[in-house]
Amino acid sequence: MIPAETSYDVVVVGSGFAGTLLAMALHQHGRKVALIERGRHPRFAIGESSTPLANLLLEEIADEFNLPRLRTLSKYGSWQEHHSDIACGLKRGFSFYKHTPGARLRADDLSNQLLFAASPNDRISDMHWYRPDFDHFLVRQACELGLRYEDEAELTEATQCNEGVWTLRIKGRTEPITCAFVVDATGPCGWLAKHFNLPVRGLPELPAMESLYAHFSGLERLDAIDPQFTQCGLPYPVDDAALHHIIDEGWMWMLRFNNGLTSAGFILKPNVAERIRTSSPQALWDHLIGRYPTLARQFQNARAVTPLYHQQRVNFTVDQIAGPGWAMLPSAAGxxxxxxSTGFALTLLGVQRLARTLISAPPTEPERIAYQQQTQRELKATAALIGALTATMPHFDRFRDLTLLYFAAASYAETMRRLGRPGLAPGFLLCSHPGFGPEFLSICRSAIDDPKRDFSERIQRIIAPFNVAGLDRPRSHPWYPVVLDDLFASADRIGSSREELMAMLRTCGAL
Ligand SMILES: Cc1cc2nc3c(=O)[nH]c(=O)nc-3n(C[C@H](O)[C@H](O)[C@H](O)COP(=O)(O)OP(=O)(O)OC[C@H]3O[C@@H](n4cnc5c(N)ncnc54)[C@H](O)[C@@H]3O)c2cc1C
Incomplete structure (x- = not known):
């Protein structure tokens, strides 16, 4: 319980991983922080799959803000060693398979697949975070650090006086809390958007996609129902990944945890439910699984262990992200x-930026504007890419070409950050890079307008200066393992030496 009439420098509203991390970072730098949660941990949360950049950001935040216990959560090996009680899943990369209704997926059909490794081995691999455990652990850490945490706390009133000081009231508690700054970490269309009555908009780059998801037990691995999916030369076991099934209606994810559960869900084009004349999430689920024989086989013995959640609209943005005395995390802003899996990286970039500003004082107006503009730029770049990928899903070769924009930008940004030169990879997806950013947007917009058009040469031209992952190498299959020689081959191009790259790889555990 927050003691009566206590004032804080910062109140963070929402104790998902992001709000809790920010609150801890500020607390460690001497700010007086309170963290307020409407629900109670452990609780279900969606958004589970991390990426190399997200993990690197977690590492950077842990180092910069003196949170050493969190650093061990940034790689699968150290997570298993230090936190075996927190469930997670092994994510070696991104697996994509394109399905045809009524037909079994065939492992020997190379035209329907794309496998992209994100790590060279399990030890330094990414994870799927089992959020009930992960978020609960972070909150316990926050409490151990001595930070004020209130759960089952519903804000009923929030007022700001002329000097900017906030007074917040919690349902059922008589005494208010005051603070100089509030951060909205409450997730999509959250607390401040409602408080300020901000219009919540869709995106011009892609339709209003729906989602339908749950956690399951007994969901079979793809490589268990058909041993052909263990064929020779694969960069990693295809299920130890964010497994994406591309279908006519949209796409499906499968993320396996090491506690026997799997997160699975659909992202669907609008009106799928309407077209098959159902308003029942279960009927929609059964219809979709039934249309694709390989999915039906994987789900044959599966049982949902959570409700089946149906979200009518996944994508959104709000126009205002920060103002005098307040800011939203990117996950609340869009x-x-x-x-x-772009959500974690976008959110952690916001956590890092806000923490850096808020450790000294409430942000100045130029700082707030810079934060808002950068967040909007990054959401826009992500929307352009996802819009283009969604448009090209029916034309899988084009889809595969476009993913190279993401993999080039992500691997270059990770390399530059690890080399201590983050300024050379400005913005998520290099969106603030004067060369890459505008070209990237232009290709994505053209692909949205004309998804059948071949952009492969243009894409190769744009990614060439940033290619640290052998993305231009001719290959006989659509599989991209991590090959360290590709990085060494890029040394001159990225202004580095072999020795410097070796040292970086040793530091991050890849050698
Ligand atoms: C279907 C789906 C799948 C996704 N998959 C991925 C993925 O695989 N990888 C990825 O990187 N990203 C993914 N994302 C995005 C990801 O979910 C978010 O980036 C991430 O959850 C943001 O975390 P957070 O801590 O900011 O917010 P949340 O996890 O949403 O937590 C918000 C917290 O605020 C609390 N809260 C809400 N309202 C109030 C209130 N009024 N007062 C107090 N507390 C409140 C909630 O109870 C909750 O605990 C996905 C998103 C969706 C919708």
Whole structure:
């Protein structure tokens, strides 16, 4: 319980992983912080799959803000060693398979697949975070650090006086809390958007996609129902990944945890439910699974262990992200789509930026504007990419070409950050890079307008200066393992030496 009439420098509203991390970072730098949660941990949360950049940001935040216990959560190996009680899943990369209704998926059909490794081995691999455990652990850490945390706390009133000081009232508690700054970490269309009555908009880059998801037990691995999916030369076991099934109606994710559960869900084009004349999430689910024989086989013995959640609209943005005395985390300001797991990285970039500003004082107006503009730029770039990928899903070769924009930008940004030169990779997806950013947007917009058009040469030209992952190498299959020689081959191009790259790889555990 927050003691009566206590005032704080910052109140963070929402204790998902992002709000809790920010609150801890500020607390460690001497700010007086309170963290307020409407619900109670452990609780179900969607958004589970991390990426190399998200993990690197977690590492950077842990180092910069003196949170050493969190650093061990940034790689699968150290997570298993130090936190085996927190469930997670092994994510070696991104697996994509394109399905045809009524037909079994065939492993030997190379035209229908794309496998992109994100790590060279399990030890330094990414994870799927089992959010009930992960978020609960972070909150316990926050409490151990001595930070004020209130759960089951519903804000009923929030007022700001002329000097900017906030007074917040919690349902059932008589004494208010005051603070100089509030951060909205309450997730999509959250607390401040409602408080300020901000219009919540869709995105011009992609339709209003729906989602339908749950956690399941007994969901079979693809490589268990058909041993052909263990064929020679694969960069990693295809299920130890964010497994994406592309279908006519949209796409499906499968994320396996090490506690026997799997997160699975659909992202669907609008009106799928209407077209098959159902308003029942279960009927929609059964219809979709039934249309695709390989999915039906994987789900044959599966049982949902959570409700089946149906979200009518996944993507959204709000126009205002920060103002005098307040800011939203990127996850409260907008969301695009789970494809390519961009949510964590976008959110953690926001956590890092806000923490850096808020450790000294409430942000100045220019700082708030810079934060808002950067967040909007990054959401826009992500929307353009996901819009283009969604448009090209029916034309899978084009889809595969476009993913190279993401993999080039992500691997270059990770390399530059690890080399201590983050300024050379400005913005998520290099969106603030004067060369890459505008070209990237232009290709994505053209692909949205004309998804059948071949952009492969243009894409190769744009990614060439940033290619640290052998993305231009001719290959006989659509599989991209991590090959360290590709990085060494790029040394001159990225202004580095072999020795410097070796040292970086040793530091991050890849050697
Ligand atoms: C279907 C779907 C799949 C996704 N998959 C991925 C993925 O695989 N990878 C990825 O990187 N991203 C993914 N995302 C995005 C990801 O979910 C978010 O980036 C992430 O959850 C943001 O975390 P958060 O801590 O900011 O917010 P949340 O996890 O949403 O937590 C918000 C917290 O605020 C609390 N709260 C809400 N309202 C109030 C209130 N009024 N007062 C107090 N507390 C409140 C809630 O109870 C909750 O605990 C996905 C998103 C969706 C919709």
């Amino acid at each position: 969301f695009i789509d789970p494809l390519l």
